[in-house]
Structure formats: structure tokens, C-alpha cells
Amino acid sequence: MTIAWSTFTPWSALAGGVLIGIAAGMFVLFNGRIAGISGILGGLLKPAKGDAAWRIAFIGGLLIAPLVYALMATLPMPQIDAGYGALILAGLLVGIGTSYGSGCTSGHGVCGLSRLSPRSLVATAMFMAAGFVTVFVIRHLINA
Template identity: 55%
Template sequence: METQFTPILSLAGGALIGLSAVLFMAFHGRIMGVTGILRGALMPAGFEDWSTRVAIILGMVVGPAVYLLLFGAWPVVEVPASQGMLVVGGLLVGLGVSYGGGCTSGHGVCGIARLSPRSIVATLTFMATTFITVFVIRHVIGG
């Protein structure tokens, strides 16, 4: 499998994610970590908090429909893994989020922006693990 490098789209996506995190912090005074938002939507502390979290989740779900309206086709997403592997991967990510005190968006985008030492270490750990995993799958196993 060959991965396409799309620097302009990646830069635009990263800028939009960063802008949304800054605006969420400015207007709500909270970090925009997706895991925390999902957890709060499932176990709400109050209606206003719940409605904000649900709005963010709906925005993530509706995003591909907006793409469809703008470009006339669904975004192409290729996942070269079985459903079983996706389930195992999801469970491992959930476990990592629990032990790591947050997800990649919370640590990588918001935590590093706040110069949080814990988030910097967590993000370096995420990245090192990703590099090692890709190397092993592509060059050792030959996937």
C-alpha cells in the first residue's frame, strides 16, 4: 500500500483542527480532547455541557456529508484492515487513552499548545509507537 502525501490538504486540515481547539478553549474554557467530549456526552454533567458535546460529535459525523455536497462524491477512505482488527485496534486505543490520560487530539493539539510536559511526553510516545508500528508492518512483516 502506498500512502499519498498531500501537504496542502494536510496543512489546511491541521489549521482547521488547531483553530477549532483555540476557539473551543476561548469560548468554553476547556480542552477539545475528543475522548473527553465523547465521555461527557455519554455521561453528562448538565444539559448545556451535554448539548455542546453532542454538537461537536454531530459536526464530526456530518462533515463527510458537507464534503459530498461540496465535491459531489464521498471522501475516499481506505482501511486495509479487517473488521476484527479494527475492533482490536479500537480497544487498544481505548486502553491507551485510559492509561495516558487523554487522546491524541487532547495531548497532541491542546496539550502541546499549553506546553504541558505530560502531553509532550505522551505525544512523543504516540509518534514513536506509530513510527515503529509502520516500520514493522511495512518492512519486517511485509504488509
């Protein structure tokens, strides 16, 4: 294993992580809910009365975050190397997988681990392992 020191950004990663932790903490303390993005979004597809507004507000907050960031600093643009076919396949798998597994990086990874949920620990270990293996297969076997 070699470390990519040139792209390693521990301080901004830690600072961003703290912001994510603050957001998840605010959400559980003020709204009494888990800040699980797949669950918040997926819940909009099965609308129950009075259940949609807070979901739309949270998603809206995520969508306007780049605009708010751009008011304070230069927005770093993402580098998306995947082609359209790969993005569609990835999106389908993420949508089905997070629904079936009841959570994603935020719900299981951040909130679940923060509250020491054994269920979330298993889920996080599984999606991390699958992510590592998938990138290995794509980068070092298929595109080797």
C-alpha cells in the same frame, strides 16, 4: 528513508491543520475547554448532570462534517486496509489507551502542544513512537 513524493500533499495538509487549529482555538475561547476528542467521547460514558449536551454536539459536528464537505466539494473516501479483527483490536487499544493516558492526537497532540504542556509533549512522543514501531513491525517484519 525515501519520501513518497507522489502522495505528499503539504498544502492540503497545512490547510486542514489550520482548520483543526481554528476549531481547537474556537473551542477553548468560546467553551473554555480542550478539544480532546477521546475525552469528549469518553465523558459520555460517565454522565454527569448537564454535561452531556455539549459533548453530543461536538461529536455530532464531527459526524456531519462529511455531509457538509460533500455540499462544497467531492468527498474523498477513506482507504481502510485493516481487516475487522485488526479494527476491533485497534479500537480496544485506542479506547483503553486514550482513557488511561488522558488524551489522544487532538487533546495531547494539538491542544497540549499548542499550550506547551510538558505532560502532553511526553504523551505525544510516546504515542508517535508506538505508532512508528507498530507500523514497522506490521509492514516490515510480519508482512515482509
